[in-house]
Amino acid sequence: MKKIDILIIGSGIAGISLGSLLSKHRQVLIVEKEKEISYHSTGRSFAFFIESYGNKQIIELTKISKEFFKNYENLFLRKKGVMFIGNNKQKKIIKNFYDEHKTKINLDYLDKKKTLDKASCLKEKYINSSVLDINACEIDVNSLYEFYRKNYIRNKCEILKNFQIKDVDEKNDKWIINRDIECNIVVNASGAWADEVAKKFLIKKIDVVPKKRTVFVFKPTNIEIDNKWPLIADIEEKFYFKDQSNQIYASPADETPTYPHDCYPEELDIAIGIDRLQKSTEFEFKSIENKWAGLRTFVMDKSPVIGFENNKKNFFWLVAQGGYGIQTAPALSKIAKELILGNNENKIMKLEDFYNISINRLR
Numbered sequence: 001m002k003k004i005d006i007l008i009i010g011s012g013i014a015g016i017s018l019g020s021l022l023s024k025h026r027q028v029l030i031v032e033k034e035k036e037i038s039y040h041s042t043g044r045s046f047a048f049f050i051e052s053y054g055n056k057q058i059i060e061l062t063k064i065s066k067e068f069f070k071n072y073e074n075l076f077l078r079k080k081g082v083m084f085i086g087n088n089k090q091k092k093i094i095k096n097f098y099d100e101h102k103t104k105i106n107l108d109y110l111d112k113k114k115t116l117d118k119a120s121c122l123k124e125k126y127i128n129s130s131v132l133d134i135n136a137c138e139i140d141v142n143s144l145y146e147f148y149r150k151n152y153i154r155n156k157c158e159i160l161k162n163f164q165i166k167d168v169d170e171k172n173d174k175w176i177i178n179r180d181i182e183c184n185i186v187v188n189a190s191g192a193w194a195d196e197v198a199k200k201f202l203i204k205k206i207d208v209v210p211k212k213r214t215v216f217v218f219k220p221t222n223i224e225i226d227n228k229w230p231l232i233a234d235i236e237e238k239f240y241f242k243d244q245s246n247q248i249y250a251s252p253a254d255e256t257p258t259y260p261h262d263c264y265p266e267e268l269d270i271a272i273g274i275d276r277l278q279k280s281t282e283f284e285f286k287s288i289e290n291k292w293a294g295l296r297t298f299v300m301d302k303s304p305v306i307g308f309e310n311n312k313k314n315f316f317w318l319v320a321q322g323g324y325g326i327q328t329a330p331a332l333s334k335i336a337k338e339l340i341l342g343n344n345e346n347k348i349m350k351l352e353d354f355y356n357i358s359i360n361r362l363r
């Protein structure tokens with residue numbers, strides 16, 4: 001029997017970031033059901049860090065993550081900016097967004113001319129105004145993942161791939177998995193599979209909803225790509241796009257509720273994305289060069305679920321990071337580590353606030 005302190009289920013950014021921090025203090029094992037690590041949501045993101053994105057809790061978590069990223073600025077983040085654009089029907093939404101966030105985040109309100117000066121690919125007759133968040137960055141997800149993975153391996157902990165949970169037993173508050181692994185704490189970092197994994201441990205589900213999001217890539221035939229363009233996002237998140245490696249990466253910002261699975265892009269979602277881009281930009285292109293889809297997993301209030309299961313100190317949740325799981329990973333892993341190791345007195349992290357985003361609020 002293999003005896004360890006903490007078993008983490010899932011090798012995405014949630015599992016690996018927490019594993020990296022815990023492995024300094026405890027014997028940890030990460031298990032992954034796929035043949036490859038980071039195969040699901042983490043390997044399929046749009047790789048952005050946006051401080052003005054998401055609800056209040058996401059914004060707070062992103063702020064905490066920023067401190068981590070600041071220490072490694074050149075390694076993981078590259079400043080690109082994000083411009084939230086609006087047409088005539090959306091000008092009030094642009095104004096409201098600016099008024100809501102301008103005191104907390106460094107934002108510029110841009111009129112039509114200034115918006116078009118920033119991104120000449122936009123259609124003049126479509127644009128009314130925009131809000132520019134100049135500090136938004138691209139995240140080098142591979143480097144971030146590798147940073148955590150290398151720290152984890154350096155602490156002499158293992159990742160088991162192709163791992164199936166077949167049998168779970170609980171004795172004296174310890175878990176015994178497949179009659180082979182004994183551990184004190186299980187961390188559920190299984191993304192879209194969170195409820196399925198909980199069921200194996202006879203823990204009540206929290207009703208996660210995986211939502212599919214599509215990305216497609218093309219090379220414009222009529223316009224030179226300028227790598228100084230910011231990421232451009234519709235103010236109501238109906239589409240967004242960025243340039244990368246002299247191509248355009250775009251998304252129709254679809255949020256189709258689905259079940260946990262290895263998902264693929266639908267032609268209809270790509271067609272919707274193309275239509276939205278054709279209305280708002282001057283881009284022409286002949287073919288789609290790449291496409292993929294991934295799952296962004298939420299609970300109802302769109303805040304992450306982090307914390308021990310109610311009245312159970314051997315089952316910990318780290319799930320429902322939605323569309324923000326990369327940019328919030330440094331904060332969430334730090335908070336999860338403190339909660340698991342019991343070092344809750346760290347006031348800088350305002351941990352008392354984060355108990356509210358634990359499992360307790362859901363039942």
Ligand SMILES: Cc1cc2nc3c(=O)[nH]c(=O)nc-3n(C[C@H](O)[C@H](O)[C@H](O)COP(=O)(O)OP(=O)(O)OC[C@H]3O[C@@H](n4cnc5c(N)ncnc54)[C@H](O)[C@@H]3O)c2cc1C
Nearest residue numbers: 010012013014033041042046047048191294324325326327
């Ligand atoms: C198209 C798209 C764009 C996105 N853009 C951004 C962005 O710009 N910025 C941002 O911050 N976030 C973004 N996200 C969100 C981000 O990718 C996710 O929030 C994050 O990757 C979630 O990480 P995770 O580790 O929880 O999940 P995952 O990466 O899905 O990892 C969970 C792992 O658990 C494994 N698992 C499941 N069940 C079991 C089991 N029974 N046994 C063992 N292993 C199991 C799975 O195989 C999987 O590998 C985007 C997501 C998508 C899909």
